[in-house]
Amino acid sequence: MRRNVRRRRRGLAFVAICVVAIAVVLFIRYENLTAEAPEETAANSQTSSPDPAESDQPVASDNPTDAPSGDPSDEPTDEPSNNNEASGEQSPSNEPDKPAIATAGEEDGYAVVAQPASVAVLVDKQYKLPDGYEPTDLVYPDVRFTFSEKIDKRKMRKEAAGALEDLFAGAEKDGIYLAGVSAYRSQSTQKSLFNRYVAKDGMEKALTYSAFPGTSEHQTGLAIDVSGSDGKCAAEDCFGGTPEAEWLADHVAEYGYIIRYPEGKDAITGYKYEPWHIRYVGKELAQEIDEKDLTLEEYYNAVPVSQ
Numbered sequence: 001m002r003r004n005v006r007r008r009r010r011g012l013a014f015v016a017i018c019v020v021a022i023a024v025v026l027f028i029r030y031e032n033l034t035a036e037a038p039e040e041t042a043a044n045s046q047t048s049s050p051d052p053a054e055s056d057q058p059v060a061s062d063n064p065t066d067a068p069s070g071d072p073s074d075e076p077t078d079e080p081s082n083n084n085e086a087s088g089e090q091s092p093s094n095e096p097d098k099p100a101i102a103t104a105g106e107e108d109g110y111a112v113v114a115q116p117a118s119v120a121v122l123v124d125k126q127y128k129l130p131d132g133y134e135p136t137d138l139v140y141p142d143v144r145f146t147f148s149e150k151i152d153k154r155k156m157r158k159e160a161a162g163a164l165e166d167l168f169a170g171a172e173k174d175g176i177y178l179a180g181v182s183a184y185r186s187q188s189t190q191k192s193l194f195n196r197y198v199a200k201d202g203m204e205k206a207l208t209y210s211a212f213p214g215t216s217e218h219q220t221g222l223a224i225d226v227s228g229s230d231g232k233c234a235a236e237d238c239f240g241g242t243p244e245a246e247w248l249a250d251h252v253a254e255y256g257y258i259i260r261y262p263e264g265k266d267a268i269t270g271y272k273y274e275p276w277h278i279r280y281v282g283k284e285l286a287q288e289i290d291e292k293d294l295t296l297e298e299y300y301n302a303v304p305v306s307q
């Protein structure tokens, strides 16, 4: 009897060992299969694999201290992350500094911004407003203009208009008398303006100084061209270097505005220097952009605009 029991035990033990061995072989095969799949997180079970040849898979670095092998080449230190090639050096913790602009499809080769009513919206030669966008809170800012009619181009969005009134008042305290030249412009107005320029100079040249309909910041109700109160050099190069232009460059950020097309940044903004064109973005953002000497494109990491 005892001998039978012993024999049976030995038999059972043998079967058990076989089962374990088969299980191990199957497991290793499974590992090899999954390790070939991209961004598989097989790393946790990696340690049970006796095959060091798998160490070329970056997932091994997930848990390097668990590695059973003493071979230091197991650790692919040049590839510490699973799958971050595309995002480059941008780590998620940088996101608040470099937000992306949200888009919703494409139109005429431009990305269409998803939040046209955001005061921080980026509108340029890559990002356009949704077709026919009109702000809903346009008002007449109580400031001097170079003309007297109550027309569209005197309008701005409420928040920007209030900030503009403060800005003009602040300038006057410094002996600088400003005047608005042109603020809001609807898409249809921009369209007829742009078509006129194209007829005169051709598409390519027109695009260097005028915006394709839907891509003008003036359509946001957040931008305005400003001159001195005499209206001299209004929206012209000779405005640069005037006391008014210098005051704007030094102070607009205090009121939530930026010089949208700074000197020497044409390759990024897509526009030559426009010392007269100021854009409301809110105080916090304006001051950050001013301190870091950025353009709105650079702030959004949306560079370069090639033309």
Ligand SMILES: [Zn+2]
Binding pocket: 218, 223, 224, 225, 276, 277, 278
């Ligand atoms: Zn302008």
